[in-house]
Each structure stands twice: as C-alpha cells, then as structure tokens.
Amino acid sequence: MALLFLRPALRCGRAHLGLRNLRGLATTIDPTTQTGQERPHHLNDQVRITEVGPRDGLQNEKKIIPLATKIELIERLAKTGLTDIEAGSFVAPKWVPQMSDSSEILERILKHPPTRNPIAYSFLAPNAKGFDNAMAILGKYPTSYDTFESQPPPPLGSQPTSDSIARNPYIEMSVFAAATESFTQKNLNCDIETSLLRFKEVIQGAKAAGLRVRAYISVVLGCPFEGQDVDPRRVAEIATDLLEMGADEIDLGDTTGMGTGPTTRNLLKAMHAAGIRNEDIVMHFHDTYGQALVNTAVSLEHGIRSFDSSVGGLGGCPYSPGATGNVATEDMVYFLDSLGMNSGVDLDAIADIGEWITKEIGKPNASSVGKALIGKKRRKSL
Numbered sequence: 001m002a003l004l005f006l007r008p009a010l011r012c013g014r015a016h017l018g019l020r021n022l023r024g025l026a027t028t029i030d031p032t033t034q035t036g037q038e039r040p041h042h043l044n045d046q047v048r049i050t051e052v053g054p055r056d057g058l059q060n061e062k063k064i065i066p067l068a069t070k071i072e073l074i075e076r077l078a079k080t081g082l083t084d085i086e087a088g089s090f091v092a093p094k095w096v097p098q099m100s101d102s103s104e105i106l107e108r109i110l111k112h113p114p115t116r117n118p119i120a121y122s123f124l125a126p127n128a129k130g131f132d133n134a135m136a137i138l139g140k141y142p143t144s145y146d147t148f149e150s151q152p153p154p155p156l157g158s159q160p161t162s163d164s165i166a167r168n169p170y171i172e173m174s175v176f177a178a179a180t181e182s183f184t185q186k187n188l189n190c191d192i193e194t195s196l197l198r199f200k201e202v203i204q205g206a207k208a209a210g211l212r213v214r215a216y217i218s219v220v221l222g223c224p225f226e227g228q229d230v231d232p233r234r235v236a237e238i239a240t241d242l243l244e245m246g247a248d249e250i251d252l253g254d255t256t257g258m259g260t261g262p263t264t265r266n267l268l269k270a271m272h273a274a275g276i277r278n279e280d281i282v283m284h285f286h287d288t289y290g291q292a293l294v295n296t297a298v299s300l301e302h303g304i305r306s307f308d309s310s311v312g313g314l315g316g317c318p319y320s321p322g323a324t325g326n327v328a329t330e331d332m333v334y335f336l337d338s339l340g341m342n343s344g345v346d347l348d349a350i351a352d353i354g355e356w357i358t359k360e361i362g363k364p365n366a367s368s369v370g371k372a373l374i375g376k377k378r379r380k381s382l
C-alpha cells in the first residue's frame with residue numbers, strides 16, 4: 001500500500017510556477033498586438049515534448065521495420081529541436097518483436113550521436129533482464145545523466161571533440177506500470193504488486209548507474225478490459241509508490257484514448273491531493289476518440305508542462321485492442337504555438353518527417369496538421 005503522505009519533497013514541492021489560464025495564454029497571440037514570430041515566451045510557457053514515435057509509434061507494427069529506417073527516424077527527429085526522444089524498448093522479443101533491435105539502436109545513438117544538441121533518449125525496461133540488456137551496451141560508453149550534467153557539451157558553433165560528442169546523448173530508462181490488474185496481466189504477465197517489485201529493481205539499478213527514470217502508468221483514464229471508471233486515487237497511489245522508489249517523473253498514459261476533459265481534470269486533482277507536483281507529471285494521450293488536444297488543454301490549465309506525442313500520429317498499444325495512435329507531434333506543436341507556448345520544435349521539419357515515416361511503413365498520415373502543411377507545400381510548388 002502506498003504511503004501517500006510520506007514524501008516531504010512531494011508535499012512541500014518547489015515554489016509552484018504561477019499558472020495561467022488558457023484565455024490568458026491566448027491573449028499572448030493576439031494578432032493586433034504581436035506577430036506570430038515575435039511572441040515573448042514566459043518561463044511557464046515552455047513545454048517539453050517527448051517524441052515517442054520510434055518506440056510507442058512503431059512497437060505495434062506487425063511487419064518488421066528495417067533497423068536503418070528506425071535509426072533514420074531517430075536521427076531526423078533529433079534535428080528538429082526536440083529534447084526528448086523515446087528510442088526503444090528492452091522487452092521480451094517474443095512479446096513485442098518489433099522492439100528486438102533496441103540494443104543496436106542504443107549502441108548507434110551512443111556511438112554516433114545524431115546531433116550535438118543535448119537530447120535525452122529513453123528506453124523501456126520491464127524487469128531486471130531488460131535493464132541488464134540495456135546496461136550491457138551502456139556500460140561500454142562513458143556517458144550518464146550525471147556526467148552530462150556536470151560536464152555540458154561545448155557551446156554550439158565550437159569545434160566538437162570526440163570526448164564532447166561521446167557525452168552528448170544521455171540515456172534514460174522507463175518502467176511501465178498500469179492502473180488496473182487486467183491490463184497489467186495482459187501487458188506484463190503479472191499482477192500490479194509483482195510489477196512494482198520488478199520496477200523497484202530497475203529503478204534502483206538505473207539510479208545507481210546515474211540514469212534518470214521515467215515511470216509510466218497506463219490506462220489511467222480507461223481500461224480496455226475494465227472500462228472507463230479507473231479510480232484516480234489508485235493511480236495516485238501507484239504514482240506515489242513509483243516516486244518513492246526513486247522515479248524522477250510519472251507519465252500518465254491514456255492508453256485507450258477514453259479520457260475526457262472532466263476525467264483528466266479529476267485525475268490531476270487526485271494527483272495533487274496525493275501531494276504529487278505538476279513538475280513530476282507527464283501526460284501521454286492517445287487520440288482514439290479525438291480528445292487528446294482537449295485533454296492537453298485541460299492539463300495545461302492545471303499547470304502540466306510535459307507531454308508525449310508521436311510524429312504522424314503513429315502508435316497504438318499491443319495490449320489495448322482498437323487503440324489508435326498517440327496524439328500527433330505536428331498537432332501538438334501547432335496547438336502549443338497557437339497558445340503562444342514554446343516547445344522549441346520546428347513544425348515544418350516534423351511535418352516532413354511525419355509524411356516520410358508514414359509512407360515508409362505504409363500507413364496513412366494521422367496528423368491533421370501534418371497533412372494540411374504538406375498539402376500547402378505541394379500547392380505552393382505547383
């Protein structure tokens with residue numbers, strides 16, 4: 001049972017960033033006062049986007065995607081201004097064959113960092129075996145979150161040394177719990193309690209290796225097996241357990257896309273009531289019912305500033321029948337831009353990548369914004 005109020009750092013928290021409501025945000029882009037390009041950004045207008053396309057976006061594809069395509073996807077994404085990319089998953093290949101080349105992907109990133117900008121690449125690990133497989137590669141390279149933080153790369157424009165390049169990427173591990181027993185059984189072949197014991201091992205190992213850890217909780221706003229009424233207090237309990245184990249952030253997954261504005265708000269209230277800070281929360285929306293941006297707006301209003309999305313709207317979970325893709329990165333960036341918020345991501349570049357990767361794997365581009373931008377480009381070139 002989680003000890004909800006035993007984490008003083010959570011209870012007191014850092015000084016809360018002043019929240020602005022969405023109407024306030026919209027006024028920052030009033031066309032009569034500012035041009036779109038010159039919007040001033042305030043500290044709490046900064047939003048972190050984690051691009052999950054290379055992992056969540058591809059894991060469900062039945063046809064094995066060539067390693068070279070996955071690497072090209074990551075390398076292209078790394079040049080768009082993104083700071084966080086989920087790159088692979090150290091899970092059992094018999095369960096998710098598409099992710100079986102994650103060791104090669106990790107090694108490629110460490111050996112040939114796609115860019116000199118500091119980027120965090122995260123990898124899922126469900127148990128000690130997955131973590132050991134990741135460490136077998138990581139151990140060969142002198143790079144860690146701590147090393148990176150204490151010795152940041154040289155300023156852009158200066159000549160890179162082999163040393164600075166080797167330290168550039170930093171790697172994070174992700175564990176992935178779920179809010180219902182049925183989903184946990186399907187996804188991890190065990191109950192919630194056992195899954196948390198396994199995650200504790202991964203989290204402790206990762207922290208000892210100086211790695212940051214993200215902890216997902218799936219089906220927080222609806223379960224494909226138990227329905228829409230997932231208890232937000234149970235989610236907050238699991239989140240607290242994971243934070244107490246040492247996880248750096250909690251990623252709340254609306255795996256089925258069943259979440260709505262009101263249920264998203266209730267969940268965030270329950271997290272707040274349990275003493276969990278907004279700074280420690282990431283929201284991960286799927287767009288199955290078309291509510292992902294509505295839920296993003298509600299989360300922004302609540303003060304959340306970290307979101308996952310997937311280029312081209314790729315995605316779906318192997319254990320959530322019927323779930324469609326993550327909210328598209330193109331749609332997320334466009335939406336944030338419209339509110340005068342800054343993700344630092346180049347929308348045109350992301351739209352090009354969405355068009356390329358969806359063609360490459362033979363899927364329709366699921367991003368409305370992506371399709372609109374590509375259409376506009378085509379019309380201009382006629």
Ligand SMILES: CC(C)(COP(=O)([O-])OP(=O)([O-])OC[C@H]1O[C@@H](n2cnc3c(N)ncnc32)[C@H](O)[C@@H]1OP(=O)([O-])[O-])[C@@H](O)C(=O)NCCC(=O)NCCSC(=O)C[C@@](C)(O)CC(=O)[O-]
Binds near residue numbers: 089091126217253318
């Ligand atoms: C957890 C297990 C492994 C349990 O699976 P299991 O079959 O119960 O495991 P086991 O311990 O009995 O081992 C069976 C075999 O798997 C091997 N094995 C065991 N572990 C590993 C490993 N890590 N890497 C490689 N191999 C492994 C192990 O060595 C053994 O090999 P064998 O002796 O038969 O040759 C399995 O259920 C699994 O891999 N599940 C992962 C499922 C998954 O990846 N789901 C998608 C990610 S979650 C998600 O997408 C949601 C999210 C995060 O995006 C957020 C959201 O939207 O909600």
